[in-house]
Structure formats: C-alpha cells, structure tokens
Amino acid sequence: MSRQKLGQHFLSDISWRTRIAETLPVERDAIWLEIGAGHGEMTELLAARARRVIAIETDAALAAPLRERAAHSSAAANLPVETTLHSKSTDSAATAGWPNVEIVHADVLSLDLAALVSSSATNDLRQGTVSTVPKDVGMSGALAPEARLKAGEPVNASASNNRFRVYGNLPYYITSPILTHLFRFAALIDSIHIVTQLEVAQRIAARPRSRDYGYLSTLCQFYARPELVCRIPPGAFQPPPKVTSALIEMHLPGERAALGIRDEPAFLKFLQTCFAHKRKTLRNNLRGTYPSDAVAKALASAALTGNSRAEELTLRHFAQLFLSLNA
Numbered sequence: 001m002s003r004q005k006l007g008q009h010f011l012s013d014i015s016w017r018t019r020i021a022e023t024l025p026v027e028r029d030a031i032w033l034e035i036g037a038g039h040g041e042m043t044e045l046l047a048a049r050a051r052r053v054i055a056i057e058t059d060a061a062l063a064a065p066l067r068e069r070a071a072h073s074s075a076a077a078n079l080p081v082e083t084t085l086h087s088k089s090t091d092s093a094a095t096a097g098w099p100n101v102e103i104v105h106a107d108v109l110s111l112d113l114a115a116l117v118s119s120s121a122t123n124d125l126r127q128g129t130v131s132t133v134p135k136d137v138g139m140s141g142a143l144a145p146e147a148r149l150k151a152g153e154p155v156n157a158s159a160s161n162n163r164f165r166v167y168g169n170l171p172y173y174i175t176s177p178i179l180t181h182l183f184r185f186a187a188l189i190d191s192i193h194i195v196t197q198l199e200v201a202q203r204i205a206a207r208p209r210s211r212d213y214g215y216l217s218t219l220c221q222f223y224a225r226p227e228l229v230c231r232i233p234p235g236a237f238q239p240p241p242k243v244t245s246a247l248i249e250m251h252l253p254g255e256r257a258a259l260g261i262r263d264e265p266a267f268l269k270f271l272q273t274c275f276a277h278k279r280k281t282l283r284n285n286l287r288g289t290y291p292s293d294a295v296a297k298a299l300a301s302a303a304l305t306g307n308s309r310a311e312e313l314t315l316r317h318f319a320q321l322f323l324s325l326n327a
Contacts, residue, residue, distance in 0.1 A: 011041045011169055011195065012238035020247055021045040023229055024193055025165065031117060035108050035168030035178065038062060043101060046167060053101045054116065056108050063105035109177060113185045114155050117162040154184050154264055165191050172197040176216055183223045192224065192250040201228050201246035213311050215275040219268065222315055224250035259319040270322045274310040282308050290325050298324040
C-alpha cells in the first residue's frame with residue numbers, strides 16, 4: 001500500500017520536531033508508547049527523555065530498516081539477536097543508539113496495550129538486543145484480557161502495574177478509532193500527545209454551544225482534559241498534507257471520575273445516539289431508544305427542555321440523562 005493510502009505524512013522538519021518534543025513531559029522513569037514511528041523522526045527524541053519507548057509502526061517497509069539496524073548492531077556487538085517470548089511474534093527491536101527503544105510492527109488497533117507494555121517489560125533491553133513481542137498480544141491474543149476487550153469494556157488499572165504516556169503522529173482518517181482504542185486503557189495512561197488535522201484537534205477540544213462540539217468532544221473530555229498546544233503548517237511534513245495540522249495534548253483523567261458512570265460502553269453509545277443528528281432535538285434523537293414520556297421526565301429532571309440539543313449539553317448533563325433513563 002502506498003504512503004498516501006496509509007495517510008502518512010512524516011514530520012521531516014527538525015525544528016518542528018524539537019519544538020514538539022519540548023512540550024512533552026520529561027520523566028526519566030517514564031514509559032512512552034509511540035504510534036506511527038515512521039522513520040523514527042520522533043522516536044529518538046522520546047528515547048532521550050524516558051526509560052522505555054515502545055514504538056508501533058504498521059508499515060512493514062518502515063519497520064524493516066529499523067529491524068535491520070538493530071540486527072546489525074547486535075551482530076557487531078556480539079550480543080544475542082533474539083529473545084523470544086512466544087512462537088508467533090511481531091518484530092520488536094532495540095535499535096542502534098536506542099537501547100531503551102522497542103520497535104513493534106503491528107496495527108495499534110489490534111493490540112492489547114496493557115499486555116504489550118507488561119510483556120515488553122520482561123524483555124532484556126541490553127544495548128543491541130533484539131527482543132520479540134507476541135504477535136497475538138491483541139484482541140484475541142493469549143495475553144489479552146479477552147472478555148473485557150471483546151465486550152469493548154475499559155481495562156482496569158489492576159491489569160498492569162506499568163503506566164505509560166502516548167505520542168503519535170496519526171493518519172487523519174483513523175484518529176477517532178485510535179483514540180477510542182486508547183481510552184479503553186485510560187486507567188493506565190497518564191497523558192496523550194497527538195499530531196492530527198487541525199479540524200479534528202478543534203473538535204476534540206471544543207466546548208458546549210460551539211460549532212465543533214460533538215461526540216468526539218465528549219468522548220475525549222470524558223476520559224481526558226484536552227488542550228490544543230500549537231498549529232503545524234503543511235511544510236513541516238513530507239509529503240506536505242493539504243491541510244494544517246495541530247498538536248493536541250490530553251492529560252488523564254477527565255470528567256469520568258466525577259460522573260459516577262459504571263457502564264462506560266453503554267454511556268458512550270448513549271452519547272453517540274444523542275449526537276446522531278445534530279440538527280434534531282435530544283427528544284427526537286432518543287425517541288427510538290427510550291419511551292417518550294421517560295425522555296421528557298429525564299429532560300425535566302436535568303432542567304432541560306424538549307427543544308434542547310446535544311450540542312448545548314455538558315458531560316454532567318449527559319450523565320444525568322443517562323443515569324435517569326437507565327435507572
């Protein structure tokens with residue numbers, strides 16, 4: 001598949017890479033998970049400020065050179081070339097000059113990130129060692145908490161002792177699915193820092209009663225506190241995208257902890273229903289899911305009217321409605 005079909009735009013401008021890196025937290029004991037390592041444009045900068053970096057790259061053509069560099073450095077240093085954790089494995093390597101970096105060739109959406117971080121922690125990351133992570137550390141993998149993942153439920157913090165931060169230069173078309181997947185591991189994530197299309201970043205950070213406020217806004221603000229850090233011009237990338245990009249950071253937790261929602265998948269589905277047709281009132285959007293009299297009663301209990309629309313509501317309003325309708 002071509003770079004363009006994968007939505008890849010590499011952050012080639014070193015000044016912009018440095019500027020972005022300067023916004024990231026510096027914690028020598030931190031674990032960073034990088035989504036879309038590319039040619040390693042940001043990997044080296046992440047490695048300089050963390051204990052471990054797990055860099056995920058779905059494109060085999062980009063992962064291969066990193067593997068080769070790692071294998072070459074291993075042979076040159078007369079060190080073990082492979083430490084196997086499972087008979088089926090992705091390519092994971094500590095690259096030359098990056099003794100604390102693992103390169104994982106996989107689609108991030110297929111991975112159980114809690115199991116990935118936990119299993120990678122067992123690897124011996126001596127300089128030059130090529131370590132191997134199980135390929136089936138994923139939705140149906142042997143190391144995954146299968147029942148929870150298959151049900152779409154969030155992973156509890158007790159699933160792993162390894163907290164981590166996330167950095168990613170995300171293809172614009174898949175930003176929302178990746179964020180949805182990341183939030184399933186919200187209990188383990190300290191912060192998320194992503195480069196994406198400016199319009200997407202604005203929707204993530206949008207507040208009620210603004211044009212950009214929608215389901216993506218409520219999803220991200222339920223789990224995190226988003227802030228648009230800076231805009232990035234097309235010329236910072238190679239090839240240049242046709243749109244302006246932005247760096248947005250999200251520190252966890254968001255409003256989730258204060259809202260008392262126990263069934264999070266059901267609440268997220270409820271939010272999607274509320275925003276299904278933005279021009280329609282909440283009463284009309286919810287009509288096919290709940291009895292009309294129950295909707296009217298829930299709206300009144302939240303001090304809302306029959307003409308209220310989803311774009312006007314805060315997350316606290318949505319939580320009140322959800323809890324009232326599902327009591």
